[in-house]
Amino acid sequence: MTKLNYNPDVLSCLANLSNDEVFTPPQLANQMLNMLPQELFQSPDTKFLDPCSKSGVFLREIAKRLIDGLATKIPDLQERIDHIMHYQLYGMAITQLTSLMSRRSLYCSKDASGKYSLSHFDNADGNIRYNDIQHSWQNGKCRYCGASQEVYDRGDGLESHAYEFIHTDNPNELYNNMTFDVIIGNPPYQLSDGGGASDDTAMPIYNRFIEQAIKLNPHYLSMIIPSKWMVGGRGLSKFREKMRNDTRISKIVDFEDSSKCFTGLHIDGGISYFLWDSNYNGMTEYTFHANDGTINQANHYLTNTFSDYVIRDNRIFSILKKTSVDESFSMIISNVRPYGIRGYLFNEPERYPNSNLQETPFKGCVKIYGVRGIKGGAKRVVGFINSDIITANREWINKYKIFFTTSYSTNAVIPPAEILSQPKEVCTETFLSIGPFESKTERDNCASYLHTNLFRFLLYYGKGTMHVNKTVFSLIPLQDFSKPWTDEELYKKYGLSEDEIQFIESMIRPME
Numbered sequence: 001m002t003k004l005n006y007n008p009d010v011l012s013c014l015a016n017l018s019n020d021e022v023f024t025p026p027q028l029a030n031q032m033l034n035m036l037p038q039e040l041f042q043s044p045d046t047k048f049l050d051p052c053s054k055s056g057v058f059l060r061e062i063a064k065r066l067i068d069g070l071a072t073k074i075p076d077l078q079e080r081i082d083h084i085m086h087y088q089l090y091g092m093a094i095t096q097l098t099s100l101m102s103r104r105s106l107y108c109s110k111d112a113s114g115k116y117s118l119s120h121f122d123n124a125d126g127n128i129r130y131n132d133i134q135h136s137w138q139n140g141k142c143r144y145c146g147a148s149q150e151v152y153d154r155g156d157g158l159e160s161h162a163y164e165f166i167h168t169d170n171p172n173e174l175y176n177n178m179t180f181d182v183i184i185g186n187p188p189y190q191l192s193d194g195g196g197a198s199d200d201t202a203m204p205i206y207n208r209f210i211e212q213a214i215k216l217n218p219h220y221l222s223m224i225i226p227s228k229w230m231v232g233g234r235g236l237s238k239f240r241e242k243m244r245n246d247t248r249i250s251k252i253v254d255f256e257d258s259s260k261c262f263t264g265l266h267i268d269g270g271i272s273y274f275l276w277d278s279n280y281n282g283m284t285e286y287t288f289h290a291n292d293g294t295i296n297q298a299n300h301y302l303t304n305t306f307s308d309y310v311i312r313d314n315r316i317f318s319i320l321k322k323t324s325v326d327e328s329f330s331m332i333i334s335n336v337r338p339y340g341i342r343g344y345l346f347n348e349p350e351r352y353p354n355s356n357l358q359e360t361p362f363k364g365c366v367k368i369y370g371v372r373g374i375k376g377g378a379k380r381v382v383g384f385i386n387s388d389i390i391t392a393n394r395e396w397i398n399k400y401k402i403f404f405t406t407s408y409s410t411n412a413v414i415p416p417a418e419i420l421s422q423p424k425e426v427c428t429e430t431f432l433s434i435g436p437f438e439s440k441t442e443r444d445n446c447a448s449y450l451h452t453n454l455f456r457f458l459l460y461y462g463k464g465t466m467h468v469n470k471t472v473f474s475l476i477p478l479q480d481f482s483k484p485w486t487d488e489e490l491y492k493k494y495g496l497s498e499d500e501i502q503f504i505e506s507m508i509r510p511m512e
Contacts, residue, residue, distance in 0.1 A: 022186060022189065022262060022265065022267075023054055023055045023057070023186075024054070024055065024057050024058070024186045024224065025057075025261075025262070025263075026057055026060075026061060028224070028261055028262075028273075029057045029058050029061050030061055031253070031273075032058075032184060032222050032224065032273050033058075033061060033062065033065065033184070035222060035251055035253075035275045036182060036220055036222070036275070038065075038069075040181060040182065040220075041062070041065040041066050041068070041069035041070075042069040042070065042073075043069075044070055044073055044074065044083060044087075044088070046066075046088060046181045046182065047087075047088055047090065047178065047179070047180045047181050047182070048062050048088060048089055048090065048180065048181065048182045048183075048184065049090045049091070049092070049175075049180045049182070049183045049184075049216075049218075050090075050091045050092070050102075050183075050184060050185040051091075051092045051165040051183060051185055051187075051209060051212070051213060052092065052094050052163070052165065052185040052186065052187040052188065052209055053091035053092060053093045053094065053098060053099070053102040053128060053185065054093070054094060054098045054101070054102070054186065055098070055101050055102065055105060056091065056098075056101060056102030056103065056104070056105030056106050056128070057105065058184050058185055058186075059089050059091050059102065059105065059106045059128070060105045060106050062089060062184075063084055063085070063089060063106060066084045066088060066089075067080060067081065067084065070083070070084070081118055081119050082119045082120075084119075085106070085107065085118065085119035085121075085126065085127065086119065086121070086127070089106065089127060090127045090128075090175070090178075090180070091106070091127065091128040091129070092128070092129055092130070092164060092165050092174070093128055093129070093130040094130075094161075094163055094188060095130070095159060096130055096132070098130075099125070099128055099129070099130035102128045103125070103126060103128050106118075106126075106128065107119060107126055110124075111124045112124055112125060112126030112127075112128075113126075129164075130164075131164050133162050133164050133167055134160065134162055135147055135149070135152060135153070135160060135162045135167070136167065137149045137153065142162070142167075144166055144167045144168070144208075145161075145162070145163070145166055145167065145191065145205055145208060146191070146203050146205075146235070147161065147162070147191050147203075148191075148192075151192060152191070161188070161191060163188065163205075163209075165209065165212060166205075166208045166209060166212050170215075171212050171213075171215050171216050172215075172216060175216075179216075179217070179218075180216060180218045181218060181219045181220065182218060182219065182220045182221075182222070183213045183216060183218045183220070183221045183222075184220075184221070184222045184223065185209070185223055186223065186224045187205070187206045187209035187210075187223060187225065188205055188206065188209075189204065189205065189206050189225070189226055189267070190202035190203060190204050190205055190206075191203050191205050202234075203234060203235060204226075204228070204229070204233055204234060204235060204236055206223070206225040206226065206229075207225075207229065207236060207239040209223065210223055210225070210239075210243075211239070211242075214276070217278065218278065219277070219278050219279070220275065220276065220277055220278070221275075221276040222273060222274065222275050222276070223273065223274065224261070224271065224272070224273035225271070225272065225273070225274075226258075226267050226268070226269055226270070226271060226272075227254055227255075227256075227269050227270040227271060227272040227312065227464070228268065228269035228270075228464070228465050229243065230254075230269075230272075230309060230310035230312060230464065231269065231309045231310065231312070231462075231463070231464030231465060232269075232309070232464060232465050232467060232469070232471070232472075233269075233465070240308075240309075240310075241308075243302065243310075244302040244303050244310060245302075245303060246276070246302075247280070247281045247282055247283075247301070248276050248277055248278060248279075248280050248281065249274055249275070249276050249280075249284050249302065250275050250276070250277045250280040250282070250284065250285060251274060251275040251284065251285045251286075251287075252272055252273075252274045252275075252284055252285075252286050252287070253272060253273055253274075253287045253289075254270065254271075254272035254286065254287065254288050254289065254312055255270050255271050255272060255289045256270045256288070256289060256290050256291045256312070256313075257270060257289070257291050258270050258271040260289055268410050268465050268466050269410060269464050269465040269466075270464075283299040283300055283301055284299070284300065284301065284302055285297065285299050286298055286299070286300060286312075286314065288312055288313050288314065290313060291411060292506075292507075296313060296314050296315055297314075298314035300314065300317075304320075305324070306320045306324055306474070306475055307462065307471070307474045307475055308471065308474070309462070309464070309471065309474075311461075312461075312464070313461060315503060316461050318497075318500060319457075319458075319494075319496065319500050319503075319504070320475060322494045322495055322496060322500075323454075323458070323475075323476075323477045323494050324475075324477065325477070325494075326477035326478055326479070327477070327478045328473065328474050328475075328476065328477065328478060329455075329473045329474075329476035329477060329478045329479075330470050330471065330472075330473040330474045330476070331478055332434055332435060332478065333404075333432055333433075333434055333470045333473050334393065334432050334433040334434070334470070335469075335470055336406065336429055336432070336469060336470075337392065337429040338392060338393055338396075338426075338427065338429070338431070338432060338433035339390045339391070339392050339393055339394075339396075339426040339427065339428075339433070340389075340390060340391030340392035340393075341368070341370075341389060341390065341391075341426070341427075341428045341429065342428065342429055343370065343371065343428045343429045343430045345357065345368070345370055345383075345385075345428050346370045346371065346372040346381055346383065346428070347372060347373070347374075352385075352389055354386060354388060354389055355385040355386060355389045356385060356386045357383050357384070357385055358383060358384045358385075359383060359384070360384065361384050362384060364386070364387070365384040365385060365386065365387070366384065366385055366386075366387045366390070366397060366424050366425065366426055367382060367383075367384055367422075367424060367425045367426070368382065368383050368384070368385050368425070368426050368427060368428065369381075369382055369403055369419055369421075369425070369426075369427040369428070369430075369431060370382075370383070370427065370428035370430050371428070371430045390426060393433070396426075396433065396435070396436045397423070397424065397425075397426060398423045398424065399423060399435065399436035399437060399438065400420075400421065400422065400423065400435060400436060400437040400438070400439065400440055400442065400443040401421040401425070401433050401434060401435040401436050401437065401443070402418050402419065402420060402421060402433070402434040402435060402443060402446060402447060402450070403418060403419035403421055403427045403431035403432070403433060403434070404418050404419075404431060404432045404433075404434055404468065405418075405430070405431060405432075405468065406429070406430060406431060406432055406467065406468045406469070407466050407467055407468060408466060408468070409466060410463070410464070410465055410466050413456055413457075413460050413507060413508050414456060414508070415456070415459065415468075418434075418447065418450060419431070420443060420444070420447060421433075421443075432468065432469070432470070434446065437481070441482075442481045442482065443481075444484070445481040445482070445483055445484045445485070446479075446481045448484040448485050448486075449479055449481070449484075449485045452485060452486065452487045452490060453487050453504050453505055453508040454487055454490045454491070454504060455476055456508050457504045457507055457508055458475045458476045459472065459473065459475075459476060460507065460508075461475060462474055462475040462476065477494075
């Protein structure tokens with residue numbers, strides 16, 4: 001019996017490799033192309049641009065559709081291919097290596113002027129360009145992308161990640177004022193600012209590609225990006241506000257688990273792709289793929305009356321309408337760095353020479369909670385300091401508080417244990433401070449609320465990423481803490497239905 005040979009698509013294999021850049025699987029690229037009006041692929045005048053080409057998968061899959069769609073209008077195959085390659089498909093690679101990969105994918109040759117190219121060009125680049133440009137440094141940062149000069153002002157031969165598409169005030173000049181019908185791609189997601197190797201210190205960059213693409217006035221724009229912009233993200237407040245109020249976003253497909261798009265790859269907060277239509281003005285058709293496997297679709301505006309964030313799972317709207325009658329719990333949540341003390345106190349006490357950090361109490365000291373160690377091996381610790389280094393909220397020192405962590409797993413529905421604080425106790429910026437409370441009873445009653453399923457459910461949907469700040473608590477209603485709270489009392493107070501209660505409790509396992 002003859003064994004069938006397995007001949008995988010090389011771009012599918014490439015998409016599964018671990019790399020600094022996230023490559024798009026062909027199947028995912030086609031899901032994005034399916035959102036477009038398919039008559040675009042039947043017109044010899046439609047122009048497509050991928051401004052952040054890596055593997056060339058978008059251009060290749062578009063070419064396939066055009067070759068089929070133009071068969072009757074341009075019957076000769078080679079003439080059809082030449083027209084498509086020369087006048088309809090354009091790309092801008094993000095590195096020299098990806099320019100070669102993209103040309104190999106589209107032209108079947110890294111040299112578009114060579115004899116093996118599907119369509120002959122007079123230059124090696126064809127319509128997939130790459131120019132090695134430099135950052136524009138101002139006060140230690142690139143004025144276009146925000147890259148750190150200390151990190152990215154590198155010598156020859158090292159990748160600078162100065163992407164040409166976003167390093168200009170006028171993107172039209174890159175293409176001689178050419179008009180594109182469709183701009184589509186998978187932009188780079190972030191740049192490290194030199195603060196560490198993790199996502200915690202990375203500066204988002206995908207938003208700049210979207211804003212630049214809109215300046216080109218395409219008819220359609222589609223990009224796949226981290227969903228973090230909807231619920232937080234460093235430096236994304238203005239971008240989120242623009243996107244939430246942009247009624248030209250006709251469709252969003254949002255995956256809570258990024259591995260559903262990129263096998264084996266975790267992107268904090270999930271991944272999503274969207275369709276922006278310059279002629280559209282209305283609600284967004286929002287499709288949400290939840291962690292529990294359910295797929296929910298609804299038409300709604302991205303703005304809402306409950307939060308400055310985007311509500312990603314439409315199943316919670318009916319609950320929010322009932323619970324939003326009270327003031328928000330965020331009113332009693334501190335800002336970051338509640339007492340003005342940085343998180344490095346326990347790792348680098350020399351940076352606080354006046355703290356007199358000790359492991360045991362001394363006269364006039366204040367107890368402080370923090371973390372010692374680095375990410376992955378960090379542990380909660382306590383110490384004792386001079387109160388003089390407390391620069392914020394000093395009026396809270398002699399009151400009861402609750403300290404709540406500022407970071408934990410995105411997918412966790414139960415946060416790490418809170419700290420029930422006594423008077424004369426503070427914390428570093430590793431925690432937020434809840435309160436303050438005039439009595440131990442009020443503090444403990446608030447803690448009982450933190451342990452309810454309703455609280456943890458609304459916290460989960462207000463969070464969306466691993467980071468916790470004041471806004472994360474905005475969906476949670478504030479209670480009267482002269483008494484403790486149970487779920488039964490809360491469900492009755494807000495008139496939740498059996499279906500709504502079942503949904504809440506299906507998401508939250510019992511406290512251990």
